[in-house]
Amino acid sequence: MIYLDAGATSFHKPPxxxxxxxxxxxxxxxxxxxxxxxxxxxxxxxxxxxxxxxxLFDCLPEQVVLTTSCTHGLNIAIHSLVRPGSRVVxxxxxxxxxxxxxxxxQAQIVVAGRKLFNWEDTLAVFGxxxxxxxxxxxxxxxxxxxxxxxxxxxxxxxxxxxxxxFILDAAQSAGSLxxxxxxxxxxxxxxxxxxxxLGPQGTGLLLCAGEVRPxxxxxxxxxxIMQEMPEDxxxxxxxxxxNVPGYGxxxxxxxYVKRRGVDRIFREEHRNLERCVAGLKRLGLxxxxxxxxxxxxxxxxxxDCEEGAALLAKQGFAVRAGLHCxxxxxxxxxxxxxxxxxxxxxxxxxxxxxxxxxxxxxxxSLDRR
Amino acid sequence: xxxxxxxxxxxTLGQRGERVLNGSGIRCSLYRTPRxxxxxxxxxxxRLWTKDISRAAALLRENQVPMRRIxxxxxxxxxxxxxx
Numbered sequence: 001m002i003y004l005d006a007g008a009t010s011f012h013k014p015p016x017x018x019x020x021x022x023x024x025x026x027x028x029x030x031x032x033x034x035x036x037x038x039x040x041x042x043x044x045x046x047x048x049x050x051x052x053x054x055x056l057f058d059c060l061p062e063q064v065v066l067t068t069s070c071t072h073g074l075n076i077a078i079h080s081l082v083r084p085g086s087r088v089v090x091x092x093x094x095x096x097x098x099x100x101x102x103x104x105x106q107a108q109i110v111v112a113g114r115k116l117f118n119w120e121d122t123l124a125v126f127g128x129x130x131x132x133x134x135x136x137x138x139x140x141x142x143x144x145x146x147x148x149x150x151x152x153x154x155x156x157x158x159x160x161x162x163x164x165x166f167i168l169d170a171a172q173s174a175g176s177l178x179x180x181x182x183x184x185x186x187x188x189x190x191x192x193x194x195x196x197x198l199g200p201q202g203t204g205l206l207l208c209a210g211e212v213r214p215x216x217x218x219x220x221x222x223x224x225i226m227q228e229m230p231e232d233x234x235x236x237x238x239x240x241x242x243n244v245p246g247y248g249x250x251x252x253x254x255x256y257v258k259r260r261g262v263d264r265i266f267r268e269e270h271r272n273l274e275r276c277v278a279g280l281k282r283l284g285l286x287x288x289x290x291x292x293x294x295x296x297x298x299x300x301x302x303x304d305c306e307e308g309a310a311l312l313a314k315q316g317f318a319v320r321a322g323l324h325c326x327x328x329x330x331x332x333x334x335x336x337x338x339x340x341x342x343x344x345x346x347x348x349x350x351x352x353x354x355x356x357x358x359x360x361x362x363x364x365s366l367d368r369r
Numbered sequence: 370x371x372x373x374x375x376x377x378x379x380x381t382l383g384q385r386g387e388r389v390l391n392g393s394g395i396r397c398s399l400y401r402t403p404r405x406x407x408x409x410x411x412x413x414x415x416r417l418w419t420k421d422i423s424r425a426a427a428l429l430r431e432n433q434v435p436m437r438r439i440x441x442x443x444x445x446x447x448x449x450x451x452x453x
Contacts, residue, residue, distance in 0.1 A: 032380035035401035224410035
């Protein structure tokens with residue numbers, strides 16, 4: 001299988017990730033719950049993950065809350081900032097992990113900036129929406145469907161200037177673009193551990209600078225007499241037993257990303273994107289590409305996108321089709337009725353594999369003719 | 370050289386305190402806070418050996434690691450709380 005679905009999860013991970021998972025399973029008990037060696041080993045494993053994340057994302061270790069997924073982190077962040085009826089400005093490219101929690105809270109969702117790959121429009125419309133009044137803003141760094149890199153530094157500055165708290169969804173950018181909590185001035189940044197950070201599924205990180213409100217309540221191994229959750233981060237947001245093997249693996253993924261360098265990872269992935277976009281265009285397919293694009297591209301054939309992806313799967317290529325849990329993004333691009341086939345490049349895809357994919361896609365385009 | 374115990378509200382704060390002090394050459398180790406020292410129940414503490422507890426406390430403050438209490442272990446083994 002040639003794996004081109006890094007937007008969903010990383011598949012080929014550095015070998016030290018699975019080794020660390022196994023080591024943690026064999027040596028760690030419950031972190032923060034005991035003084036014996038196996039409990040202390042678990043606490044060290046978890047803290048190493050916080051330290052590795054803090055080093056990569058410009059924050060303190062205790063600002064790193066360990067979650068089960070980016071979605072989990074976004075739910076905590078939204079639950080902390082948004083109240084029923086709040087007016088919340090979002091970009092035109094949000095995932096259901098943002099819009100569904102907002103919908104559940106009966107927030108007034110204001111979608112701002114729907115033009116793909118157009119920073120000028122994104123910034124102008126976003127600014128207007130903030131000026132009309134907002135209790136919070138939530139925006140993605142990179143569209144999971146189209147790879148559009150939003151101008152998040154400018155959007156963050158606009159929020160800061162107006163005193164509007166904001167959440168950044170770094171699901172598609174952590175590990176391949178710079179993400180810095182303090183420099184950006186975000187209240188929260190949520191990210192998965194298993195995509196660009198190369199950790200195991202079931203891991204995620206929430207970087208916290210804003211006031212937090214627990215989503216779950218329970219034991220934290222600290223201040224046990226109190227019936228309120230402890231005030232301190234990260235324990236305030238981490239009741240229950242943590243996924244120690246998962247975070248052991250994630251630590252290795254974080255260290256790998258740090259060693260290799262985010263800029264280098266982006267450049268390598270982007271070379272594949274450029275080759276892929278040019279090839280798909282040569283085939284006469286409808287390709288959604290432009291400036292400010294991460295290593296993800298969507299395209300359409302005249303046939304059904306799911307059938308197209310199934311044909312590619314039969315030839316050994318793993319890509320994703322459909323609406324990608326992001327109806328707002330498809331609405332923005334005018335692809336809600338058809339969906340798209342998405343190709344997303346992660347670490348380690350070779351130019352030869354990209355060429356092989358294009359040969360497979362050429363059969364797809366011939367089939368439709 | 371005196372033996373001291375600094376208590377923290379959580380394992381994470383204790384761990385960061387451990388990093389700060391060890392990184393500054395102050396030898397310390399993390400362990401579970403004795404029950405009598407922590408009225409809120411369940412916490413972590415650093416045992417450290419230093420001539421200058423004021424420096425250790427200042428380092429933790431500078432690095433924004435909140436402490437709960439500091440105890441000095443006297444020669445007879447008794448623990449005496451000292452002001453944070």
